[in-house]
Amino acid sequence: MKILTAKQIYEADKFTIKKQGIRSDELMERAAIGIFDWIHSRLQGANVNIQLFCGIGNNGGDGIALARHLKENDYSIQVHVVNYSEKRSKDFLLNLERLKDRKIWPNFIKEKSALPNISPDDIVVDAIFGIGLNRAPHFWVSKLIEHINVSSAFVLSVDIPSGLPCHRIPWDTENVIRANYVLSFQVPKLVFFLPETGIYQNQWEILDIGLDPEYLDATATDYELIGKNEVLPMYKQRTKFSHKGTYGHAVIIGGGYGKIGAVQLASNACLSTGCGLVSAFVPECGYHSLQTAVPEIMVLTDDDDENISAIDLSFTPNVIGVGMGMGTKEITQKAFEFFLRKNTAPLVIDADGLNILAKQPSLLKYLPKNSVLTPHPKELERLIGEWSDDFDKLEKAKIFSTENDCIIVIKGAHSIIIHKDKGFVNTTGNPGMATAGSGDVLTGMITGLIAQGYTPLNAAIFGVYLHGLAGDIGVTSKGYESLKASGIIENIGKAYIEILKSPEDVPIRKET
């Protein structure tokens, strides 16, 4: 699903109005009815007090139109117009008139107005600012936002939490509505998925308001949201007369004294993702434990007992996953440099492989085109330098990806795969996966997919989705706290089965 910018959403709006021959207030009516239906299907006319806070732009217009539908269905409502500007939008005014026609008189909140009481049992509809927010809200509006946030009432935000801009981090992190639920029109907003800006909503859902598919199809976007519908076409079916050689030979290189488990997890994940043959290359000390832990893999050893000191492969595998648990000792750095200079196999690089690259950026030129790098935030910072905020981070990652012709998997609650100037935002995964070895499993999975013939970009996107889904399935029996990396591996099979079930036909809904 494409993630549009605010500018593109306005264009989609205009395009739809023209092509479908409708008025802008009719589009607003669709938005308002969508929200009304959502509320009504849940409340079923329950006797609950709904306080609507509406700005004076089109987001406020949505709220005012919603108020009319709620009243017509006998809900108890109070409508507040947050009068932060005299420049009221045409459709806001039109809907305000329609409200007044029905003898509903809003309360106008201005700079010096007393703020209304909000009971914890109320429902607050937040329609103060939408995607048009382009500067910090006035001080007195911030006070209202704070007042709503401390009320303990259930807050439903229209389109986006008010105070959260679409294209940057908030001017003041405290002055943003904390929404329990966001009903967002037609397309998700990038801010929902970034660590600094995704904290303002608990759950979100997309409401289809019938923006024209022709515009949506034809518009190129910088970001795409990756769900089941996006990964399913990437899936490579196994064929009847295939054999293990059909699904590639991968090598996992890494480990050190006390860190052989990282290679064990990566190799096991690689195999469990469908790779035909997996060899692990580890320091001598890892031989017995690896052979015992995963009898299906082959083990090659370094001459050094405790460190990777010379990576000597007598064959060229289909892909190599390298770096986990390897350390950055001088001897290992030299071995890695020597390896990179002569290697021709596609690479997936993780952990200490990335740390060595950060220490010696001159080695980046030896990476094969489209190598996949899987940094966690600290490793990413070592590679691309410090960033001022999440948006800056994404821009820096795009530049790094373009300059070094590589794919970066920025790991996080919503991992984002960066390929040159495009980003793919993952939707699976949960906090239970914030556990030791989870990254090693991901590296193994992406390596295993490349071995089977997935392009590195598809392997990164599909692998991140599958990994998160395996974790989501894992927590259903383990809970967040007790899920371990090995538990993610155990559920890779179920995750495949889930992907292959009938296509998504429910609206995207996600806890963040």
Ligand SMILES: NC(=O)C1=CN([C@@H]2O[C@H](COP(=O)(O)OP(=O)(O)OC[C@H]3O[C@@H](n4cnc5c(N)ncnc54)[C@H](O)[C@@H]3O)[C@@H](O)[C@H]2O)[C@@H](O)CC1
């Ligand atoms: N295509 C869509 O997605 C549709 C969007 N609609 C709604 O329209 C909204 C966008 O409406 P608008 O463009 O009118 O913008 P908003 O309603 O978000 O903001 C209102 C106006 O306030 C001004 N403003 C911005 N920041 C301010 C600040 N800090 N203090 C004072 N004034 C400020 C701006 O001029 C802005 O246009 C969407 O979020 C959505 O709720 C719907 O009505 C229907 C269709």
Ligand SMILES: [K+]
């Ligand atoms: K809003």
